[in-house]
Amino acid sequence: MKIALQVRRYLLLTAACFVYMLSKGQSSRPNIIFIFSDDHAYQTISAYGSKLAVTPNIDRIAREGAIFTNAMVTNSICGPSRATLLTGKYSHINGYTLNEKKFNTGQQVFPRLLQQNGYQTAWIGKWHLGNLPEGFDHYQILNSQGQYYNPQFISSNHDTTIHHGYVTNLITQFTEAWLDKRDTSKPFFLVVGEKATHREWLPDIQDLGAYDDKTFSLPPNFHDDYKNRIAAQNQDMTIDKTMRLKEDLKVHADYEKGGIYNRFTEDQKKSFYDYYENKVSKEFDEKRLTGEALVEWKYQRYLKDYLATAKSLDRNIGEILAYLDKTGLSKNTVVIYASDQGFYMGEHGWFDKRFMYEESLRTPFVMRYPGVIKPGSAINQMTLNIDWAPTLLNIAQVNIPQDIQGTSFLPILKGDKNVPWRKEMYYHYYEFPQPHHVYPHFGIRTERYKLVRFYDAGNAWELYDLQKDPHEVNNIYGSKGTEKLTAELKQHLKKLMIEYKDEDAFKILDAEGLK
Template identity: 45%
Template structure:
């Protein structure tokens, strides 16, 4: 009897038909960085920096230009990724709320259907991760140098730079996996999260660069409501001097510079204090001259000059940390190719949300404005996704779980609220949602971004700020891409406003959100803060 070549080889190797079916299921590598704005991925065309390895995913696969999150905050975003459910359903509405690991998640589903699974890097949620055969996670936000990991429940300090270590652990786990079964690894980088400590190999290069300022660096927030005016995330006024800009506490004292946040100097001491003497010596050889120059200039600097100096310091360190993330992506892609895994492995690169890189004078995220709402999303899977594909579909992190389950041939649980965008990627379907829904709850809290919810369509955005205010904003993204002026009360947009309100109520009903949810989570937050 003559066997077809591919099947014959597998049968001769002793693999059963069931094992052969498993072999055809794709492997999954889900790469999530922390606070990586799409503006800092060169494939998006902003010219701020160069990320050649992440760009390979766009060249060889697909890039989404309007991917968004449902809640622009670290831990809630990760909960949405895992569960495929909005924050008000999965319960992780802010960074303080506990995440219930007992609820279903897509990794558990993969496990139950024969996948081996791993979570490596940052997850920023309490409790031992469920759904993973192996986990090596950072504690809370993690550290850049010589970080502590919890490896399968055991705390351990690991020597080295966190971005490289996370990559090392990921590649090591893939190399040692059971090759008879498909795998899924969540490869989660800490970088480029605050306080932005680059790898030593990048500090000299990036601290010598000058980066283009965004056109809204000196925004005065005219044309917007209370929320934009009262947020505490301005680079000049609210960024830490020591922890963020790397000005030594002793120099701050000498120059009479006061801390903005009480943990500013402590962050500097703790972060740099983790370095070995050799690491610290290399670091100081680059940063000490910068601080000596600042010491000479500071007394004569105007507020405008100081803002520009702080912006450059921010970008030098932030983009320096991105460089190591890109290095890791390159190592991963090379590893997959060298081991014959590249053709049957889905590689996704994204961030837990967007981030302000000086736009509106801000750093951080939280707002529903574009730089915070949108996130980079690039996917490579040669078996189905044509190279160079670009999509403007309004996909969200809500959709990752059902999409990955779809590729694995698994029916998503009924309570998952996202949709698989697999057919968008392979060109078999072009229909998609016409509006994305967003919520944000962490107020009162750091950065003072008010509670809000809203929807974004291809052209318009409607936002409702509530709790201690009751304000609505409407933006025409086609005419006002920087969102400088709300047209909510403009008579010319009366029809659009009515349509957007109707669509908002439809989505709130569809997803099961309501004002009662808002009050419930507010009561929970107030109860935690009570003495």
């Protein structure tokens, strides 16, 4: 009897120790907040050296953690980038190659793996993947693209409710409300999905006219003639011809008949009318601009609206950081700020993204990880959005499935200077012809060169020396002296296609006789 009692006590003590160790292990695992914006250009962030705007709160994350100087995406478009975040896989593998489809949430997504390993998970804000999230304990997502003013949100209990206010502020309010009531016995993973800075760039009322005292310099390739670049010649995303005066720039906008302003309250509508009709539209009428002068005026208005919209984004990031400080969560919470891809701020005369040129290929990515990342670090290695999922799993001490195509960069964050890392990346864009008539293409980018193959209707190759031609206006494909370089890049491109199992792209190369 005594022996049995002793055994029982021993087992109880062992179980108690196990529970204690488990709870200690869970509490030591960091919380993770991933703030994910839409179409926010790195060229507009002061941490990246921007002369266009000052972004103190995004800069704070970089200053207290790391800035990634070569963060890139594998398919520069909104929904597919979110799908890549969730899966750690290329678009052709996760099945979400272009917008306005239904993402297969039943496949392996890393938040579900976190959920199964003791994390509480949530997604608040823009989702835009054609269905409802899975792998999350809680969600409160915008209906489809969402609206800037008085938007609809769909909650975990499937209620769809209109909430009064400005979308970026609402997302922050809902974020803090969820954090207040979360299960504090578990670490958490939270995605804050921002609508900003998506077209049509409606600023918060308090930010209307925030940049009216500035005149922005034109990018060096603003008046690009697209010489020797068939795809660039035939796109439909120029500030000149594609950007709409009425809808995009609010010149003589219709505040009464349909459209986005039907959502506005009378006070909100009055504020917009006073600014855009009585100031912006009046200026447009008085100037009577044509030709290049009109295009440059449109550029100035585009940047002023875009940056005013981004101003609220940065301010709300500051609000979230302040919340973490106030609650003590900042001590054990990884904070990441990233965009779904880059965006053109007049480079090549464009807005939007899609092309494999640098402004849309590269995306902002800053990360704070207390006790791990040395403040003020710069991560110069070529990281991809397929790397985000395995890195977050690694941070959460969850096994990384072998079929994830990305690689965890946690060793780099910890200062391992000997970790082997990629010297080249693979890209594949699909969406054509709508909405911007950008030919589908794939390509390879190395530290110095970029080789791109446009296919289907835009059957052409492009080659750039990024060291000599950082603005990508001189396509040297087929030029004398590039034969050996081109052959080597094609072989490397072929190897990446094999590595990432892009069979459809490989068939195109195979049809050209590239063995």
